[in-house]
Each structure stands twice: as C-alpha cells, then as structure tokens.
Amino acid sequence: MTLNLKYGILGVLLLALLTGCATTTSPTGRRQYLALSDSQLDQMGARAFSEMKMQQPVGKDARQNAYVQCVVEALVKQLPTELRSVPWEVAVFVDDTPNAFALPGGKVGVHTGIFKVAENQDQLAAVLGHEIGHVYARHSNERASRQVATSTGIQVLGALAGVRYGQTGADLVTQGGGMAVQLGILLPFSRVQETEADDIGQRLMAQAGFDPRQAALLWQNMIAETAGSGRTPQLLSTHPDPQNRIQELQKAAPSLMPVYEAERRAGNVPQCGN
Numbered sequence: 001m002t003l004n005l006k007y008g009i010l011g012v013l014l015l016a017l018l019t020g021c022a023t024t025t026s027p028t029g030r031r032q033y034l035a036l037s038d039s040q041l042d043q044m045g046a047r048a049f050s051e052m053k054m055q056q057p058v059g060k061d062a063r064q065n066a067y068v069q070c071v072v073e074a075l076v077k078q079l080p081t082e083l084r085s086v087p088w089e090v091a092v093f094v095d096d097t098p099n100a101f102a103l104p105g106g107k108v109g110v111h112t113g114i115f116k117v118a119e120n121q122d123q124l125a126a127v128l129g130h131e132i133g134h135v136y137a138r139h140s141n142e143r144a145s146r147q148v149a150t151s152t153g154i155q156v157l158g159a160l161a162g163v164r165y166g167q168t169g170a171d172l173v174t175q176g177g178g179m180a181v182q183l184g185i186l187l188p189f190s191r192v193q194e195t196e197a198d199d200i201g202q203r204l205m206a207q208a209g210f211d212p213r214q215a216a217l218l219w220q221n222m223i224a225e226t227a228g229s230g231r232t233p234q235l236l237s238t239h240p241d242p243q244n245r246i247q248e249l250q251k252a253a254p255s256l257m258p259v260y261e262a263e264r265r266a267g268n269v270p271q272c273g274n
C-alpha cells in the first residue's frame with residue numbers, strides 16, 4: 001500500500017471518529033471529552049468481564065455473593081435511570097488480594113480478599129461506591145478517548161471504526177482479548193478521576209443509607225493490610241496518595257451525614273449483612 005493511500009485511510013478513520021466526538025459534563029460538573037458512545041464502552045466492559053470470568057476462579061459462596069449483590073443493588077438504585085437500566089452483574093473472584101472493580105455496562109467484580117479489609121457493609125459500600133463512581137462518571141470512556149487521540153496505531157482506529165460501523169458482538173469476540181486493554185478500559189485512572197470517584201462514591205453511600213464516615217476507615221484498613229502483608233494491594237498502588245484521600249473523605253463525611261440520616265429516617269436502611 002502506498003504511503004498516500006495509508007494516510008488517506010487513516011484520515012477517513014480519524015474523520016469518522018471525530019464526527020462522533022462529544023464534550024459532556026461529569027456528575028461533579030467537570031468537562032469531559034468523549035470519543036466513544038456509552039454502548040461501545042458497555043460492550044467492551046461486558047466482554048472484558050466475561051473474559052475474566054472464564055480466566056479466574058469465581059466464588060461459589062452463596063452468602064458472599066448475596067452480600068456483594070445487596071450492596072451493589074443499594075448503590076445502583078441511586079444512579080440515574082439510564083445507568084440503572086444496564087444489566088448490572090456481580091462476580092466474586094477467588095483471589096486473596098483486596099481488590100474490586102466496576103466496568104462500563106454494569107459489571108462489578110470483587111476479590112474474596114476484599115473481605116479482609118471491608119469489615120462491614122458500609123465499608124464494602126465505600127469500595128463499591130468508588131468503583132461504581134468511575135462508571136457513573138464515564139472514566140473508562142475518557143481514558144479510551146485520550147488513548148485514541150494520542151495513539152498513532154492504525155489498529156486502534158481500525159478497531160474503533162469497526163465498532164462504529166455496526167460491527168457485531170460476535171466479530172468483536174473473535175478479534176481477541178486485546179481491545180479492552182488496548183483502549184485502556186482496564187488501566188489505572190488519573191488522579192482527577194480518582195478524586196472524583198471518591199466524591200461520587202461517598203455521596204452514593206450516604207444516599208443509599210450507608211454510613212459515609214466508614215469510607216475513610218476502609219482505606220485505613222487497606223493501609224494496615226499493606227503493612228501486615230508487606231505488599232501493596234492494587235487498589236492502593238493505582239489510587240494515589242492514600243493519606244491525603246483519607247483526609248478528604250474524613251472532611252467530606254460531616255456534610256453527607258444529613259443525607260445519610262434523612263435516608264435512614266425514611267426507611268432506607270440496607271441490611272446486606274456482616
């Protein structure tokens with residue numbers, strides 16, 4: 001292929017991509033640049049999640065599954081309608097590291113190791129509220145969009161063009177597991193996104209009737225676990241400056257107490273167990 005033709009194709013792909021770009025506002029009022037649609041991200045999230053379920057042992061403990069499910073449901077109830085209506089799904093992975101994540105498309109994963117640091121339902125809600133906050137604020141889309149904007153790789157553009165022009169789910173599956181990773185949906189988030197997910201998560205907690213003061217305690221437990229095991233859990237290594245975020249969460253808790261108390265008075269009292 002001649003160089004001109006190559007650039008020609010690249011140009012068409014770029015144009016296709018750019019015409020689909022949108023500037024939106026995050027739930028905390030931050031301007032965002034998004035190159036992909038929600039449904040594209042949902043599709044990628046769902047696919048990454050099914051790959052994970054095939055590759056990693058999934059816990060069969062019914063009580064544990066119900067516990068996580070209950071906390072997720074309570075938090076999801078506080079989201080806008082369009083987000084509530086995606087098929088939310090929960091999996092508990094048998095893995096001793098204290099980790100959890102949420103992917104676009106409503107896919108929530110929890111490692112069994114999380115139960116070592118989340119001592120009660122409020123602390124579990126703190127982790128999951130944070131992770132769901134990333135989904136609510138479209139952080140994966142932001143990240144993937146940046147990746148696309150800075151990438152010169154024609155495969156990325158090609159993959160996206162394929163998705164844009166009505167590629168089917170089956171096509172995507174045969175394309176191999178690389179795309180979710182390639183587009184950055186499984187990569188760490190930025191500092192700004194982390195802070196935003198903390199804000200959103202703690203508010204979701206209070207609105208769902210979970211004690212927002214427990215968020216700071218969860219991260220303290222996470223740090224203690226690090227000191228005990230001698231290795232840094234992924235949730236800490238990918239989430240910058242733990243001491244500072246604990247302070248921020250402590251500072252924000254009093255202003256969320258009225259929300260929490262009003263919800264409790266109104267009968268919004270989650271009983272997920274533990």
Ligand SMILES: [Zn+2]
Pocket residue numbers: 130131134189194197239
């Ligand atoms: Zn995070």
